[in-house]
Amino acid sequence: MDLIYTIFSPKLMSQIFVGLSRTVILFIVASGLSLILGVLRIPNIWHGSLYMVGAFMTFTISGAIGGGSLGFWMALFLAPLGVAFVSLIAERSFFQHLYEREHIMLLLLTFAFSLVFGDLVKMVWGMEYKSVPVPRVFQGSVHLFGGLPFPLYNVFLLGIGPIVAVALWLIVNKTKIGKISRAAAVDREMVGAVGINVSWVFAFVFMIGCLLAGLGGALVAPTVNVSLGMDHTLIMEAFLIVIIGGLGNIWGALLGALIFGLAQSLGILIWPQFGIVFPYAAVIVVLLLRPTGLLKSTW
Amino acid sequence: MFKNTLGGKGRIVGSAVIVLLFLFPLFLPRFYIYLISIILLTGLLATSLNLPLGYGGIFQFHHAVFYGVGAYAAALMITKSGLSPWVGFVVGPFAAAFLSLIMGLICIRLSKLYFGMLQISLGSLVWIIVYRWYSFTGGDNGIHGIPVPEIISSQNNAYYFTLLVTLLSLWALYKIINSPFGSALQGIRDNPVRSGMIGINVKLHQLMVLVIAGFFAGVAGSLFIVVDTAVFPDMLFWTLSLEVLIMCLLGGWFTFLGPMLGAAVIISLRTFVSGFTDYWTLPLGILMMLVIFFLPNGILGYIQDKLYGKIAEQAEAVEQTDLAQPAVKES
Numbered sequence: 001m002d003l004i005y006t007i008f009s010p011k012l013m014s015q016i017f018v019g020l021s022r023t024v025i026l027f028i029v030a031s032g033l034s035l036i037l038g039v040l041r042i043p044n045i046w047h048g049s050l051y052m053v054g055a056f057m058t059f060t061i062s063g064a065i066g067g068g069s070l071g072f073w074m075a076l077f078l079a080p081l082g083v084a085f086v087s088l089i090a091e092r093s094f095f096q097h098l099y100e101r102e103h104i105m106l107l108l109l110t111f112a113f114s115l116v117f118g119d120l121v122k123m124v125w126g127m128e129y130k131s132v133p134v135p136r137v138f139q140g141s142v143h144l145f146g147g148l149p150f151p152l153y154n155v156f157l158l159g160i161g162p163i164v165a166v167a168l169w170l171i172v173n174k175t176k177i178g179k180i181s182r183a184a185a186v187d188r189e190m191v192g193a194v195g196i197n198v199s200w201v202f203a204f205v206f207m208i209g210c211l212l213a214g215l216g217g218a219l220v221a222p223t224v225n226v227s228l229g230m231d232h233t234l235i236m237e238a239f240l241i242v243i244i245g246g247l248g249n250i251w252g253a254l255l256g257a258l259i260f261g262l263a264q265s266l267g268i269l270i271w272p273q274f275g276i277v278f279p280y281a282a283v284i285v286v287l288l289l290r291p292t293g294l295l296k297s298t299w
Numbered sequence: 300m301f302k303n304t305l306g307g308k309g310r311i312v313g314s315a316v317i318v319l320l321f322l323f324p325l326f327l328p329r330f331y332i333y334l335i336s337i338i339l340l341t342g343l344l345a346t347s348l349n350l351p352l353g354y355g356g357i358f359q360f361h362h363a364v365f366y367g368v369g370a371y372a373a374a375l376m377i378t379k380s381g382l383s384p385w386v387g388f389v390v391g392p393f394a395a396a397f398l399s400l401i402m403g404l405i406c407i408r409l410s411k412l413y414f415g416m417l418q419i420s421l422g423s424l425v426w427i428i429v430y431r432w433y434s435f436t437g438g439d440n441g442i443h444g445i446p447v448p449e450i451i452s453s454q455n456n457a458y459y460f461t462l463l464v465t466l467l468s469l470w471a472l473y474k475i476i477n478s479p480f481g482s483a484l485q486g487i488r489d490n491p492v493r494s495g496m497i498g499i500n501v502k503l504h505q506l507m508v509l510v511i512a513g514f515f516a517g518v519a520g521s522l523f524i525v526v527d528t529a530v531f532p533d534m535l536f537w538t539l540s541l542e543v544l545i546m547c548l549l550g551g552w553f554t555f556l557g558p559m560l561g562a563a564v565i566i567s568l569r570t571f572v573s574g575f576t577d578y579w580t581l582p583l584g585i586l587m588m589l590v591i592f593f594l595p596n597g598i599l600g601y602i603q604d605k606l607y608g609k610i611a612e613q614a615e616a617v618e619q620t621d622l623a624q625p626a627v628k629e630s
Contacts, residue, residue, distance in 0.1 A: 043412060045541075094588070101595075103412050104358060108548060109591050111541045115584030122578070236537065240420045247413075274431055280424040284405075287417055291408050 012269065014148040019265030020258075021154035024161035025220045027257035029234060030241040031168055031250050032212030038248020038297075039185040039205045041103065042095065046110040047213045048235025049117040050087060054079045054217025055226045056121060059130045072135040076218050083214025084207045091206045096199060114231065122228055132221040153222060160219065164212070168250055171208070181205045185248065237279070244286045246293030255294055259286065320462055324455040333526065334570060336458050338563045339465045340522040345546040345558030346472055347515035352544070353552035354476055355508045356488030358415035361422035362516055362543055364402075367535025369395035369517025371429060374442045374530045384448045388524075392517035398425070399513025403506045419537055430532045441531030445524050457525050464522060468515055473555060475511060484508055545583070549590050551597025560599055 029051055036044045057079035058072075065071035090113060098106055134153050141149040172178040184191045184198050192198045224230070241260050245252025260279045267278025286294060324332055344366050351357040373391030377384045406417045429436045436442070451460040475481055486494045487501050495501045524530060533539065542565070550561030565583070572582055594601055 041412075043416065098591070104544075105591055105595070107360075107415075108541070108544060108587060111545075112584040112587035112591065115580035115587070119578045119581035119584075232536075232538065236419070236423050239416060240423070243413075243416050243420060273433075274428075276431065277424070277427055280420070280427055283420055284424060287420070288405065291417070292413065 010148045012266075014150060015265045015269050016262065017150055017154065017158075019262040021157040021223075022265065023257045023261030024157045024164075025216050026237060026241055026261055027161055027254050028164055028212050028219065029216035030238040030245070030257055031164070031253040032209035032216070033238050034242045034245065034248055034250060034253040035168075035172075035212070036206055036209035037242060039181050040095075040099070040202055041106075042110060042206075043103065043107045043239070044110045044209070045107065045235055046090075046113040046117065047210070047238060048231035049114040049121070050083050050210050050213040051217040051220075051234055052121060052226075052228075052231040053086070053117065054083045054214030055132075055221040055224075055230065056125045056130065056217075057082050057214070058218040058221040059125075059132050059226050062132055069135040069137055072132070072222070075132075075221075076215075079218040080211045080214035083217070084211035087210030088203060088207045091203050095206065096203065099202070114235075118228070118231065127228060130226040132226060134222040151223075157219060157223075164215070165250070165254055168212075172250065177201065177204060240280070240283045244283050244293055246295040246297040248297055249293070249295045252293055252295035252297075259283075317466070321459075324458055329454060332454060332458050334566065336461045336522075336526040338566045339461050340519045340526065341543070341546070341566060342559035342562035343465045343468055343522070344516055344519040345543050345550070345562045346469060346555070347512045347519065348543050349547045349552055349555075349558045350472060350476070350512045350515075351505075351508050352547060353554075353557075354481065354488065355484050355505060357505055357509070358411055359418065359509070359512065360415035360544070361419045361537055361540045362512070363537070363539040364422035364425050364535045365395040365399050365513040365516035366520040366523075366539075367429070367530070367532070368398050368425065369520030370523050370530045370534055371436060371442075371520075372517070373521040373524055374445050375436070377445055377447075377524075378442060384446060388521045391521035391524075392514045395517025395520065396510050396514035399510050399516075400506070403509040403513075407502050407506055407509070419540075422535065422540070423537065426532060426535045426537070429535060436532075439532055441529060443529045445528045445530070447525055447528060451525055460525055461522050464518065468518055469559075472515060476555065480504070480507070542583075545587050545590070547597075549586075549594075549597055551600035551603070553596065554599040554603060557597050557599040561597065564598070 029047065033044055033047050036042050036047070058075040061075035061078050062071035065074050094109065094113075095106070098109060134151075138151075138153040138156050141151045142155060143149055170178075172182065180191065180196055181201050181204070184196075184201050188198055191201075237260060241253055241256035243256075244259065245254070245256035259282055263279040263282040264275065268275030270278070320335070323335060327335075344362070348359055348362040351359045369391040372394030373387040376382065376387035376390045380386070402418060402421050405421065406414050409417055430439055432438065447457070451457050476484075483494065483499050483504055487499065487504055491501050520530075520534070523534070543562075546561035546565050547558045548561070549557075549564060550559065551557030565586075568582070568586070569579055572579055590597070596604065
């Protein structure tokens with residue numbers, strides 16, 4: 001028993017739980033990115049901005065409805081939808097004209113969007129930090145194992161993660177539109193030839209992916225300072241997760257997020273100053289061993 | 300090099316531009332000299348990126364990391380070693396080339412988008428180390444007040460040094476592109492499988508061009524120290540890489556002087572816009588969208604199309620019949 005306690009010390013366990021709740025956010029954002037990469041082949045740098053917009057929208061909506069629990073739940077529902085709506089407009093008016101062009105053009109277009117949205121967010125919400133209150137239900141914390149407190153909101157996050165993963169899996173594998181989009185990822189022309197409007201299928205997939213970015217932003221809002229620049233670090237992490245998981249593979253995104261989140265939280269335990277280097281180092285180790293990602297890519 | 304991009308009169312125009320560049324310090328205010336120095340070295344960075352990107356068809360997404368590492372290596376060599384600053388300026392480019400070799404060896408196994416994304420991830424690792432290692436690199440403050448040799452410490456001399464090194468580097472890059480190596484490179488870009496079939500070592504050529512590009516990015520990084528006497532971690536952040544990519548695209552990434560022109564336009568525009576407003580990324584983003592939709596070949600590419608429209612069309616017709624074979628799927 002003592003041995004177990006020295007190996008799984010309360011401090012370690014609480015770091016693992018912190019890492020797992022970070023994993024949930026990373027997974028939700030990265031799975032959206034992975035979906036878009038897998039089906040539309042767009043390396044969507046704009047994704048990070050949408051995550052940021054989702055977080056800022058959560059701030060505004062929950063503030064507008066009084067800042068209580070109701071406000072938060074409404075925000076959690078409305079912010080991703082708002083982000084999805086914005087992305088749908090962008091896809092219909094810009095992205096759909098470029099699918100035949102080189103990847104690099106699409107990459108640069110998404111970068112252009114992220115530049116524009118960076119400034120738009122600055123115009124609308126200003127430069128200051130915003131903070132979103134944790135809803136009353138989830139205030140306080142539970143005591144784990146050795147008595148270290150663990151915020152209730154993070155427990156909620158741990159519950160949300162699997163729900164999103166299963167829901168996404170069901171959409172992609174069990175619904176008609178999911179099956180069509182998987183087919184379109186493999187052979188777009190053939191899907192078009194059997195009479196399906198591929199263009200709208202792509203728009204739908206893009207929207208779902210961006211909705212996940214908005215959801216990630218809404219979920220993360222109560223735990224961090226909502227600020228400008230939160231897009232830049234997150235998009236890089238999400239990209240790395242998608243790469244080590246295997247492009248377009250949703251379970252790969254989950255695996256990658258686990259590796260990334262845990263490496264980060266445990267790395268801080270080992271070497272506080274360079275804790276943030278550990279996930280990047282883990283990514284490099286994975287890529288040296290398996291250059292195309294851990295799980296099978298849909299490409 | 301001017302002749303190829305601007306037609307028969309290009310040589311005269313080019314000489315005039317160079318003479319003018321040398322005369323600028325005589326009548327332009329200090330601020331503009333600084334601005335032109337920055338344009339020159341950023342243009343060199345963009346041109347070096349265009350070597351693998353436009354001529355090699357390699358998705359070099361994170362080029363700024365070599366720029367930053369070159370600058371940091373030079374700065375650290377100057378401030379920590381106590382050797383002559385000139386040693387630092389030599390070490391910078393070679394450090395960048397060495398990093399490029401290592402990253403190239405890791406990334407070269409992959410192609411296209413996977414290559415670019417792996418490069419971004421490796422570059423981010425380098426960035427985060429520079430950003431966090433306060434005791435060695437100065438962390439997010441960077442290193443300021445780097446002593447440069449007496450002879451190039453005045454602003455005009457720094458400008459002349461930058462101009463000279465940039466021109467020499469451009470000349471070298473031009474020679475490389477027009478050498479047999481450069482031709483092989485463009486062959487690989489257009490059809491890697493066929494190039495491999497006729498006995499070109501595809502991966503080796505790609506690796507070499509990555510190292511060369513890294514070296515000249517390091518040269519640009521070292522020049523930044525001469526002009527600004529400071530380095531900071533933003534120099535190797537991925538957003539800068541994409542900004543340099545925009546410069547290549549805006550100027551014309553299948554032309555030699557396009558990236559330099561793109562750098563000039565974007566940096567001048569940034570200086571101009573910042574006089575009115577704090578918002579810079581919004582106009583830059585809109586400019587980029589316009590370029591992507593309406594000028595996919597860039598400014599110089601557009602001019603060339605107008606100048607040699609007919610010749611290009613004929614060449615294209617020949618190319619199309621030549622390449623009318625099933626494209627080999629990349630994996």
